[in-house]
Amino acid sequence: MSGARQSALATLRGQIERIETAEVVHEHGRVALGHGEIDSVLKGGLARAAIHEVFCEGRQAAAATGFVMGLAGRVSARRPLLWVRQDFSEVETGALSMSGLAELGLDPRRVVTVRAADVESALRTSADALACDALGAVVLELWGETRQFDLVASRKLTLAAQGSGVTGLMLRMAAQPLPSTAETRWMLRAAHSPPGAAWSAWGAPRFDAELLRNRHGQCGRWIMEWNCDECQFSEPSTYPQPVAAAPAHRPDPAISWQRRAG
Amino acid sequence: MIHALDEAAGHLGLYIGQPLANARAMCPDLKVFDADVVADAKTLSDIADWCDRFTPLVALDPPHGLFLDITGCAHLFGGEAALLQTLVRALGRQGFAVSAAIAGTSICARTLTRQASGTIVADGGEAEAIDRFPVSALGAGEAITTGLRRAGLKSIGDVASRAPGEITARFGARFSTLLAHALGQGDAPISPRKPLPDYIVEKRFAEPIATDTMIAMTLSRLADTLIASMEKQGKGARRLEAAFFRTDGVVRAIVVETGRPVTRSAVIDRLFRERLDALADPLDPGFGFDMVRLSASRTEIVVQEQRDLDAHAHDNDELAALIDRIAARIGGKRVIVHLPEDTHIPEQAVLAAPAQHHLAAAMQAEWPVRTESEPPLRPLRLFEKPEPIKVPFATVPDGPPHQFTWRRALHAVVRVEGPERIAMEWWRQDGKQLTRDYFRIEDAEGLRFWIFRDGLYEGEVFDGDGSPASPGWYVHGLFA
CATH class of the missing domain: 1.10.150.20 (5' to 3' exonuclease, C-terminal subdomain)
Structure with a gap:
């Protein structure tokens, strides 16, 4: 076998390996979310240049939107954000409000919204956008179960994201997880505001986030809070902290699962 | 009445404007069609x-x-x-x-x-x-x-x-x-149907073309020529029109608009490819096109800038190009940016404008600054039309409800903050609108709503015979 042929084979193998294992991810780095346990489970934070999926039930749509906006705010690093959404989801759960976004501490000036009429055009637009390295993040918001968002579509998006370094966030409302090439997959619910006096400030976005899939680490379930002033997630401040820190690589489900009624 | 007639009928002495009965009397076997x-x-x-x-x-x-x-x-x-x-x-x-x-x-x-x-x-x-x-x-x-x-x-x-x-x-x-x-003494200008494009290039074919490849090739060659002639005068195209002349006389025009003046033929090429790809009724070549014309109907002077060192400017260009591509495929009105409006009415506080034309303005818009260390006071998702909810009763007439039914689900109110009173703008003439009292509400499940009572108690809402009625409740948005 000639040397040239061997080296060609080696190149091809290398390419396949990169596609398969998504090791490219590490070139673009990770962004810490601000929640200690989650960051350690994610090996330093949310991977850039990858696809992340956030699922929720229909009525939890606003909480999931807040979570996705938080992730997008963390990964996009002052770069523009493209929000692709289906016409239908606006009817179901309201339009993304820029005033609300500003209240979360994020910058509405950097948001460009695409109103896609159907899933096909939404998917195609997101694939295009993910290939454009000027963007910080692309959010694709889909309502309900869709046949079109299958493994092939998901692979396409992943490849585009890896090529450009743009992070793709899939917000899947009222849908069940399907096999995909996502780096992480989350199930989101709203969490109660911390108990306190009636006049105390409440209502900071608080999420009950369950990490269902993590290509490079453990899964788990945590309560997260979005800190609007510092623009990052944090541990719920008023929840009792575990006495001993849970080992980073193996979060104790008994601790992270507990939820207190408000 | 006769609206139009052919030569033979003219020879018989019929004329336009003649009553049909008279014409029939002159020529009993007249063939008549409705105008x-x-x-x-x-x-x-x-x-x-x-x-x-x-x-x-x-x-x-x-x-x-x-x-x-x-x-x-x-x-x-x-x-x-x-x-x-x-x-x-x-x-x-x-x-x-x-x-x-x-x-x-x-x-x-x-x-x-x-x-x-x-x-x-x-x-x-x-x-x-x-x-x-x-x-x-x-x-x-x-x-x-x-x-x-x-x-x-x-x-x-x-x-x-x-x-x-x-x-x-x-x-x-x-x-x-x-x-x-x-008599040739002076001339009135004709008023053309379309404004004269600034630049036109066209290609005629002795043998009509019909395949997609040929069409794409022709377009990209025309784009090269168009760009070359615009470049000489330092112009870039903002609006491009490709007209396809079919051999049987049908003409199909396809328009592509861009947010920034285009100066590269590859960009034109790509925009048209996206547009042709996404047409609801695809380009039908029939027996082929015998002429293709590409015209720049709106052009702008291009300011040459030093771009290499400024990564930010490069990003903005890339974003504008991406927006153009998406807009070419799904329509310019579907890609939007958001501009703040100076009003207190929540549903009018943000203006959605086409991104192609307002990208620069949106990037520099001044948004109201949020109050530090306050929870969000405006919901993340806002319903375009507030959705009515059923409120059984409120303990105090002006107070918040204890529970409400929205989309057939009962929500028990756990925490409330409010009211935040938003009065409608009386100086506008769009009908009488009621004062709203907004409440931030968290239910037993942790979901947070933005609900309001439409109208003041015993002040604004009246039923048919003029006695005060209880105002309606609506959910207007959802907090994260």
């Missing part, structure tokens, strides 16, 4: 589209005329006579009866078509060419034509021989202007 004015106008407009291949300046002269300004175009078709012949033959083959003429002024040419089709009048020969024609050929209207005939002025020459003052005094200034134009 369809709309379809006629459509056909005329289609023919005008087709005529675009001769000159970009085509004007409609309803009900059945077209003006073509062929200044500077005739030599492309082998001279005026050849152009006239091509046009008449091609239309004749399609089954239209055409009378056409070329003259120095549009009115003179129109007069000629009515009496001597196929005539070409050189500049200065207008008066001589039309002076023996009857005055009806001027097309001045029934009243004036009859008036002229009664005055004994049978031909245009007769009218022209009178002093202009007399004609104006008797028939009005409009008629005398028309007459002057017909």
Whole structure:
């Protein structure tokens, strides 16, 4: 076998390996979310240049939107954000409000919204956008179960994201997880505001986030809070902290699962 | 009434405007079809589209005329006579009866078509060419034509021989202007259907093309030529139109708009590819296109900037290009940016504007600053139309509800903050709107709502007989 042929084979193998294992991810780095346990489970934070999926039930749509906006705010690093959404989801759960976004501490000036009429055009637009390295993040918001968002579509998006370094966030409302090439997959619910006096400030976005899939680490379930002033997630401040820190690589489900009624 | 008739019917003595019963009496085996004015106008407009291949300046002269300004175009078709012949033959083959003429002024040419089709009048020969024609050929209207005939002025020459003052005094200034134009003294500009594009390039084919590859290749070659000619003058295209002329006369125009002036042919190429790809009714080549034209109908001067060192500017360019591509595929109105509006009314606080035109403005917009260390006071998701909820009762009339039903699900209120009173803008004249009291609410599940009571208690809402009614409750948004 000639040397040239061997080296060609080696190149091809290398390419396949990169596609398969998504090791490219590490070139673009990770962004810490601000929640200690989650960051350690994610090996330093949310991977850039990858696809992340956030699922929720229909009525939890606003909480999931807040979570996705938080992730997008963390990964996009002052770069523009493209929000692709289906016409239908606006009817179901309201339009993304820029005033609300500003209240979360994020910058509405950097948001460009695409109103896609159907899933096909939404998917195609997101694939295009993910290939454009000027963007910080692309959010694709889909309502309900869709046949079109299958493994092939998901692979396409992943490849585009890896090529450009743009992070793709899939917000899947009222849908069940399907096999995909996502780096992480989350199930989101709203969490109660911390108990306190009636006049105390409440209502900071608080999420009950369950990490269902993590290509490079453990899964788990945590309560997260979005800190609007510092623009990052944090541990719920008023929840009792575990006495001993849970080992980073193996979060104790008994601790992270507990939820207190408000 | 007879709306239109063919040559044979004309020979029988029928005329336009004659009552149908009279016509039937003169000619019992008359074939009658209902007039369809709309379809006629459509056909005329289609023919005008087709005529675009001769000159970009085509004007409609309803009900059945077209003006073509062929200044500077005739030599492309082998001279005026050849152009006239091509046009008449091609239309004749399609089954239209055409009378056409070329003259120095549009009115003179129109007069000629009515009496001597196929005539070409050189500049200065207008008066001589039309002076023996009857005055009806001027097309001045029934009243004036009859008036002229009664005055004994049978031909245009007769009218022209009178002093202009007399004609104006008797028939009005409009008629005398028309007459002057017909005689070649001054010309009224025609009003073309489309504005003249700044740059046009076109390609004709002896053998019509039909395949997608050929069409794409032609477009990209045309784009190269167009860019080259724009570059010389430092221009970039903001609006591009590709017109496909089918051999059977149908013309399809496809428009692409961009947010920034385009100066690279590869970009034009890509935009058209996206557009053609996403057409709801795909380009139908039929028996092939025999001409493709690419025109830049809106252009802008391009400011050359030093871009290499400024990564931010590069990003903005890339974003603008991406927006153009998406807009070409799904439509410019579907890609939007958001601009703050100076109002307290939540649903009007943000203006959604097309991103292609407002990207720069949106990037520099001034948004209201949020209060530090406060939870979000505005919901992340806002319903375009507030959704009514059922509230059984409130303990205090002005207070928040204890529970409510929204979308058939009962929500128990756990935490409340409010009211935040938002009064409607009384200085606007769009009907009487009620004052709203907004509450932030968290239910037992942790979901957070933004609900409001539409109207004050015992102040604004009344039922039929004028006694105070209880105001309605709505959910307007959802907090994260």
